[in-house]
Amino acid sequence: MRSQWFEIVVAGEAPQVKGLMIGFLCGRGEKPHRGIFFCEDHDIDSESFLQTIKEWMHLTREMTRIVAEKSRVDLLKEAVALSEPLFHFQVVSVKKVKKASFSFQYAIYSKEHGKRVKDLFASLPSTVEVHYEKQEEIIDKDAKGVEAYSPVHDYTLESKGTVSGPLQNILDLHGRISEIDLIEAEHIQLELDPPIDE
Secondary structure (H helix, E strand, C coil), X not given: CCCCEEXXXXXXXXXXXXXXXXXXXXXXXXXXXXCEEEHHHCCECCCCCCCCHHHHCCCCCCEEEEEEEHHHHHHHHHHHXXXXXXXXXXXXXXXXEXXXXXXXXXXXXXXHHHHHHHHHHHCCCCXXXXXXXXXXXXXXXXXXXXXXXXXXXXXXEEEEEEEEECHHHHHHHHHHHHCCCCEEECCEEEEEEEECCC
């Protein structure tokens, strides 16, 4: 069964909120990094597309965004509530993550590297969708042997598009792509349901 993920926005500075969460979970005998991601640490866009009125009310304070599995949400809310008298943290909103996505582009001039990238995208799970704005592979035999710095190449693989799907799949893919210098990947964007807390 696919995990359900939620974005939790906490009014408070990130280092303090992280310390609170990690300490609270460790004190409960929980693994602090299981099922929890701090958005700024995982290249997840720190701004929701639509801000809620609750967030507007706290614009004078720094916001820390956390993505957590459903089983962790109540634990994190409890940690914030217990610390409120000392740190004045507050849960601003909790929103279910519908899906995640990020844009990418690349231009590759080596068949070997091109195969590596094509294999990567061909191996994606069925839950991940790839929407191409541009996808082109050109083999020019007449340019064979031209130096690599020349504007003419015997092989060209160019692509630009967006991948979308379940959060965990997109996080994994974004991490794999970040290890390939030939691919430029934008920040991960979250598509969220309306807040579930009033």
